[in-house]
Ligand code: IPD
Ligand code: CA
Ligand code: CA
């Protein structure tokens with residue numbers, strides 16, 4: 001398989017989709033809710049996913065596609081070439097803030113991440129990686145992450161972690177928040193992952209993410225030495241939803257051991 005050629009195809013497709021999304025702001029957005037009042041989807045999320053599916057099927061009809069909005073076929077194995085697509089990650093930011101939303105795409109072959117992309121649509125910034133060749137932020141190569149202490153870390157974490165909840169001992173998370181240098185919450189998992197792989201954050205944790213939130217990001221993570229697992233420290237389950245942590249390698253296990261206690 002010619003990954004350079006697939007990479008070129010993927011980038012052209014992502015830039016074109018980004019332009020279509022930016023242009024779509026001048027039309028009416030149709031906003032609907034999915035599982036609940038804060039789970040949003042728009043006509044643009046769906047149209048963008050369809051755009052990707054049509055492009056990929058024209059490129060190679062044997063490639064399978066997993067997309068958040070379910071506009072493609074049902075995929076229940078990662079055998080062969082599989083694209084994992086989130087057409088807009090951070091739909092609430094898209095609707096409310098008109099910024100801080102990403103296109104994120106991973107290209108996997110037999111379950112192994114080969115190409116990964118996180119594209120900040122409004123800034124036109126691309127984070128990407130080719131397995132074994134390295135990772136880039138636009139034209140600059142991303143460096144391997146440098147070691148640091150937990151006290152120097154800035155972490156991506158949602159405010160709901162520090163309130164009593166059914167999944168995690170929040171008292172320990174309060175300890176974590178009091179230990180690190182700072183916390184941030186951006187509202188797009190892909191954006192937070194992009195920040196971890198480029199050293200702008202040192203960890204990001206989530207109680208529940210789907211394969212399309214992290215598929216592209218995990219490919220980039222591997223190239224810079226970031227560690228991405230579920231909160232048990234195991235491989236993330238790419239065929240369902242799972243807990244998630246991505247972190248600088250010097251603090252990944254330390255966070256799991258000292259601050260994460262699943263209930
Ligand atoms: C969501 C965002 C959000 C995260 C949610 C995701 P969506 O993706 O990444 O930051 O907290 O768990 O579902 O629905 O906007 O693509
Ligand atoms: Ca969604
Ligand atoms: Ca998402």
Ligand code: CA
Pocket residue numbers: 045068086087088089090091
């Ligand atoms: Ca989405």
